[in-house]
Amino acid sequence: MITLISLILGGIRSAFITVVLLLAIVASGLWFDTMITFTQTIVATLLTMAVGVVLGVWIGRSARAERMLRPILDAGQTLPAFVYLIPxxxxxxxxxxxxIATGIVYSIPIVVKIVGQGIREVPTTMIEAATSAGSTKWQLITKVQLPAAKKSLLLATNQGLIFVLAVVVIGGFVGAGGLGYLVILGGSKPQLQGKGLVAGFSILLLGVMIDRIAQYTVARNSAPKH
Incomplete structure (x- = not known):
């Protein structure tokens, strides 16, 4: 299923890299734990994008909203993930x-900033033409601005995935299970250091796989169509 999604989104190269990395994860013997971490990452990213796109469109269309949220977003990016984990x-x-909730809160600022920037970069002439044609505000957002900012949306998804993965991994401290928990066990119990090392390597493979799928998807959708 993961390979099929990779093929649809990123093409044959993305699917090939996904297969190779998944086989390496299977060989590590930590497939089940990897899928727990992967599932948490995907769920958190989907929720992050749902919130991030709404706020990103808001600050992209409203200078007042941008001035109001910018300090909060900047502060949110400077705080370490553990600060969010405690509350x-x-x-x-x-x-x-x-x-999952910590991953969402931690990754939303970067997603909102990227989406907002993409909305602001939509050519004014395109917006004026749509407005002159009688487009409503909702039509302007969904049929003009969001499609025109597609590259920024894909980039925001990529960054959101990476930020979420980083937090979901340290979620092993709070009973999230998965690879993060195995890494923590490996660091606290000498007899499990080997398994913790393998779990860390599996996290690396998972991160590379997610990043490659996202990068190939961006490249494929940004390529000029003939």
Missing amino acids: MLGFFGPSRFTA
Whole structure:
């Protein structure tokens, strides 16, 4: 299924790299834990994009909103992930949802900034033409600005995936399970250091796979069509 999605989104090269990396993960013996981490990453990224696109469109269309949210977004990017993990742990307790919620909060600022920048870079002439044709505000956003900012949306998705993966991994501290938990066990118990090292390598493979799929998808959608 992952390979098929990679083929559809990024093409044959993306699918080939995905197959190679998945085989390496299978060989590590940590397939189940990797899929737990992968699933958490995908769920958190989808929710991040849902919120990030809405806020990104808002600040891209409104200078006042941009001035209001910019300090919050800048501050959010400077704080380490552990700062978000602690209050989430207090709200939701030790669980996989805690890691997912932390990943969402941690990655939203970068997604909002990229989407907002993409919306602002849509040519004014394109917006004026759509407005003159009688487009409503909703039509202007969905049929003009978002399609024109497609490259920024893909880039935001890529960055959101990477940021979310980083937080979901450290979610092993709060009972998220998956590869992050194995890395923590390897660091705390000498007899499990080998397994922790393999888990860390699997995280690397997973991160490379996600990044390659995203990069090939961006390249494929940005290529000029003849």
